[in-house]
């Protein structure tokens with residue numbers, strides 16, 4: 001059993017090993033190319049106040065780590081401090097991003113494949129990490145894999161869910177939200193995220209930001225807005241992301257994907273590529289601070 005200080009390395013190694021060796025990390029295209037690039041892994045304490053804030057902001061249906069843990073491991077009592085949220089970011093590969101950069105309305109074939117095959121891999125990774133930790137004596141649950149995970153219509157948020165992978169990743173130091181709602185990570189916004197909640201104490205990752213939009217140029221100084229121009233259905237404006245219009249376009253994309261690629265899939269992600277946050281933190285100061293391990297100043301006091 002790993003010592004506390006080695007647990008983050010151990011868990012990061014489990015994620016990396018899965019992605020390198022699992023047959024699930026495959027696009028099932030002609031080349032049999034991998035679905036994902038190298039992952040980023042982060043950790044947040046189950047007692048992090050951000051989880052309570054999500055609950056209050058998104059809605060009471062949004063689980064805290066303790067709420068989801070207690071549902072599936074009532075036999076092993078825990079406090080929020082006993083729990084860790086393990087989160088990972090799976091970046092899109094260069095070739096797939098390049099293909100989708102050329103797309104003008106509907107996704108490139110491999111982008112649509114990532115949405116299906118890549119998400120199967122992500123689900124397999126969630127199950128693998130939860131099972132391995134549980135087998136090693138650290139009871140764990142993958143919130144996205146439980147049968148009562150659900151989409152919920154939220155007053156503040158439009159479509160929301162019982163557990164958000166992007167919000168877990170934000171708490172685990174892996175990124176901040178952009179104008180388009182995507183999470184801008186140190187490897188950019190073209191990615192998907194996954195997570196597991198486990199009864200294990202791991203040192204939380206540092207958050208190199210002091211607010212949830214600190215890595216989007218638009219929110220920092222009003223510049224950029226390039227994702228607005230990339231959206232084929234005007235679901236993005238300077239006031240943010242119209243989730244319903246975006247959702248309708250995703251539904252419409254499935255017909256195109258089937259007819260054009262003879263593949264049962266869907267997707268879009270045009271706003272994730274061909275933009276300054278495609279593969280990195282676009283705000284120069286924030287990027288340099290992250291690269292040099294400099295903490296940001298504390299947020300200003302509330303007026």
Ligand code: SF4
Nearest residue numbers: 178179224225227277
């Ligand atoms: S493209 Fe620009 S405005 Fe849009 S999310 Fe990225 S940094 Fe923010």
Ligand code: SF4
Nearest residue numbers: 231246268269270271
């Ligand atoms: S995913 Fe597509 S439809 Fe949705 S906001 Fe991005 S570009 Fe627009």
